[in-house]
Amino acid sequence: MSLRIANVARPAPVTITVEGVPVMAHPGESLAAVLIAAGHWRFGEGEDSTRPRTAFCMMGVCQQCLLRVDGRLVQACLTPIVAGQAVTPA
Amino acid sequence: MIFDVAVLGGGPAGMAAATEAAHGGARVVLLEESPAPGGQVYRAPPAGFEMKPDRDRQEGDALRAALAASGADIRTGCRVWGLGGGPLMPEGEAAAPFSLSALGADGVPFTIEARALILCCGTHERIIPFPGWTLPGVIGLAAATILLKAQGILPGQRVVVAGAGPLLYAVAAKILAGGGSVVAVIDAATPAEWLRALPALSARPDLLAQGAVWRAGLLAARVPVLAGAQVTAAEGDKVLSAVRVGERVFQADALCIGHGLVPATEASRTYRAQHAHRPEDGGWVPVLDAAQRTSVAFLYAAGDGAGVRGAAAAPAAGRLAARTALHDLGFRLHHASKEDAALARARRTGAAMARMMALRPAMVAAIPAETIICRCEGVPRSEIEKAAAAGANTINQLKHFTRCGMGPCQGRMCGEAAGALLATARGVDVAEVGFATGRIPLRPVPMASILGDFDYADIPVPAPAPI
Numbered sequence: 268m269s270l271r272i273a274n275v276a277r278p279a280p281v282t283i284t285v286e287g288v289p290v291m292a293h294p295g296e297s298l299a300a301v302l303i304a305a306g307h308w309r310f311g312e313g314e315d316s317t318r319p320r321t322a323f324c325m326m327g328v329c330q331q332c333l334l335r336v337d338g339r340l341v342q343a344c345l346t347p348i349v350a351g352q353a354v355t356p357a
Numbered sequence: 358m359i360f361d362v363a364v365l366g367g368g369p370a371g372m373a374a375a376t377e378a379a380h381g382g383a384r385v386v387l388l389e390e391s392p393a394p395g396g397q398v399y400r401a402p403p404a405g406f407e408m409k410p411d412r413d414r415q416e417g418d419a420l421r422a423a424l425a426a427s428g429a430d431i432r433t434g435c436r437v438w439g440l441g442g443g444p445l446m447p448e449g450e451a452a453a454p455f456s457l458s459a460l461g462a463d464g465v466p467f468t469i470e471a472r473a474l475i476l477c478c479g480t481h482e483r484i485i486p487f488p489g490w491t492l493p494g495v496i497g498l499a500a501a502t503i504l505l506k507a508q509g510i511l512p513g514q515r516v517v518v519a520g521a522g523p524l525l526y527a528v529a530a531k532i533l534a535g536g537g538s539v540v541a542v543i544d545a546a547t548p549a550e551w552l553r554a555l556p557a558l559s560a561r562p563d564l565l566a567q568g569a570v571w572r573a574g575l576l577a578a579r580v581p582v583l584a585g586a587q588v589t590a591a592e593g594d595k596v597l598s599a600v601r602v603g604e605r606v607f608q609a610d611a612l613c614i615g616h617g618l619v620p621a622t623e624a625s626r627t628y629r630a631q632h633a634h635r636p637e638d639g640g641w642v643p644v645l646d647a648a649q650r651t652s653v654a655f656l657y658a659a660g661d662g663a664g665v666r667g668a669a670a671a672p673a674a675g676r677l678a679a680r681t682a683l684h685d686l687g688f689r690l691h692h693a694s695k696e697d698a699a700l701a702r703a704r705r706t707g708a709a710m711a712r713m714m715a716l717r718p719a720m721v722a723a724i725p726a727e728t729i730i731c732r733c734e735g736v737p738r739s740e741i742e743k744a745a746a747a748g749a750n751t752i753n754q755l756k757h758f759t760r761c762g763m764g765p766c767q768g769r770m771c772g773e774a775a776g777a778l779l780a781t782a783r784g785v786d787v788a789e790v791g792f793a794t795g796r797i798p799l800r801p802v803p804m805a806s807i808l809g810d811f812d813y814a815d816i817p818v819p820a821p822a823p824i
Binding site: 275276300319323328331340 | 404408493496504511512770803
C-alpha cells in the first residue's frame with residue numbers, strides 16, 4: 268500500500284537518488300516526507316546508536332533530520348524535492 | 358530604509374498583524390521561514406498540489422489573500438538568525454531600531470531595520486521523553502499533521518496515535534480519512550478531564566461537532582481508545598515495530614505522539630523581555646499588557662507564541678498588537694479597536710484546550726533514569742539529577758554541567774522536561790529553575806553564508822608592540 272493519500276493531485280513524479288538508489292518523488296514534497304513514504308525512516312546513524320538521524324518535528328525545529336543533498340548539509344523536512352537530487356547521510 | 362513595523366512569523370497572528378499595520382499606513386515587513394505564509398495550522402500545500410479543501414484551508418486562504426493585498430513587504434522562505442538593536446545596545450547608548458538578520462530564500466543574507474517589532478513566532482511541540490522515543494518511526498503529532506495536511510502522506514501503514522489534546526483525535530481522523538490504519542489511540546487525558554473542558558468547549562459548537570465526528574469515525578473503525586493512559590515504550594530494532602502501553606503491545610510502523618504546545622519565546626528572551634511561567638499558557642511566556650506590549654519598548658507579541666490560545670484567537674491578537682504598535686509610533690488610527698464576542702469565545706475554548714495540553718508532571722516523573730532527555734547531546738535523566746545534586750540550580754547552570762540544551766535544537770525539544778526534572782530534583786517549583794538565556798543565532802545557519810567574502814585576512818590585526 269502506498270503511503271501517498273489517494274485523491275490528492277500532485278505534479279508529475281521525478282527521480283532522486285538516496286545513497287545511490289533511485290527513489291520516486293513529486294516536486295515540492297519535502298525530502299523528509301518522501302523518505303517516510305519510501306519506508307526509509309532511518310536517515311543516518313548519528314553520533315551514537317541511541318540517537319539515529321530521522322524525521323521528528325517536520326517543522327525545522329529539532330534538527331534531527333540532517334542530510335546531505337548534493338553534498339550540502341540540509342534539514343530534510345525543510346528541503347523541497349527537485350529532480351535529480353543526490354541524497355547521502357549527514 | 359527603516360520599516361515602521363516588522364512582524365516575525367507568518368502564522369495566523371503574524372498575517373493579521375502585518376495586514377492591519379499596513380492598512381494603518383505603516384511601512385511593514387513580514388519575515389517567515391516557510392515558503393508561504395500560513396503557519397503550521399494554515400500551512401499551504403506545495404505548488405501544484407490539490408487537496409480537498411477543509412475549513413482550515415479556507416480560513417488560511419482568507420488571511421493569506423488579505424495579507425497579499427495589504428501592501429506589506431512579504432519575505433517568505435527566509436531564516437531569521439540574528440537579532441539586534443532595540444534594547445540590545447551598549448549601556449548609555451540610545452535604543453536603536455530593531456535589526457533582524459536573515460538568510461533569504463535565495464541564500465543571500467540580508468538585514469532589515471524596523472522601529473517596532475511584533476513577535477508572532479507560534480509554538481513548537483512538547484514531547485515528554487519515554488524509552489525508545491528516539492527510534493525512527495516516532496514523530497510528533499504536529500509533525501504528523503504537516504505530513505497529512507500539507508504533504509498528503511500517511512506516517513505509516515499501522516499507526517499508534519498518542520498524547521494529549523485535540524490534535525490527537527484530529528491526527529487519528531486524518532489517518533483514517535486518508536485510508537490508513539490506526540492501531541490505537543492512547544489519550545493521556547481521562548474522560549473526567551474532557552468533561553471538565555466541556556463547558557468551555559460548548560462556547561464553540563462548531564468545534565464540539567468536529568470533535569464528535571472524529572470520535573464517531575474512530576468508533577466506526579473499531580479503533581481502541583485508551584483513556585488516561587500513556588506510552589511506556591517504543592520498541593524495535595533500527596526502526597519502530599511496536600508500541601508498549603503497560604502490558605499491552607501494539608504492532609505499529611509509526612507512532613505519532615505529542616503532549617501539547619510550547620510557546621516559541623527565543624526572540625523575546627533574546628531581547629531580554631520579562632517572562633513568566635504559566636503552565637496553562639504552555640510554559641514560559643512574555644509578560645504582556647492588555648494591548649500586547651512586552652516589557653521592552655516597541656516590542657510586542659501575539660498569537661500562540663505569547664500563550665497558547667489556538668488559531669481562532671490569534672488573528673484578533675495580531676491585529677490588536679499592530680494597532681498598539683501604530684499608536685505607540687504616533688500613527689493616527691481611524692478605527693477604534695473592537696473586541697468581538699467570537700474572539701472571547703475562541704479564547705475560552707483555546708484556554709480549555711491549552712489546560713489539557715499543559716505539562717503533566719506525572720508523565721515527567723515516570724521517565725526512567727537512563728532515558729535520553731536531550732537528544733542533541735545525549736543527556737539522560739540520571740545526568741540531570743547528578744548535576745542537580747552537584748549544585749546546578751538553574752537551566753543555565755544545567756547547560757554548563759551537562760551540555761543539556763546546547764545542541765543544534767538549542768533546547769527547544771528538551772527544555773521543558775529538563776526544567777521539570779531539575780525542579781523536581783531540587784524540590785522547587787519549575788518557575789524557579791528559570792529558562793535558558795536567549796542567544797543568537799536563533800537558528801543554525803551555515804557560517805559561510807553569514808561571513809560572505811569575509812576571510813581571516815580581513816580580520817584587523819594591530820601592529821605588534823615593540824619588544
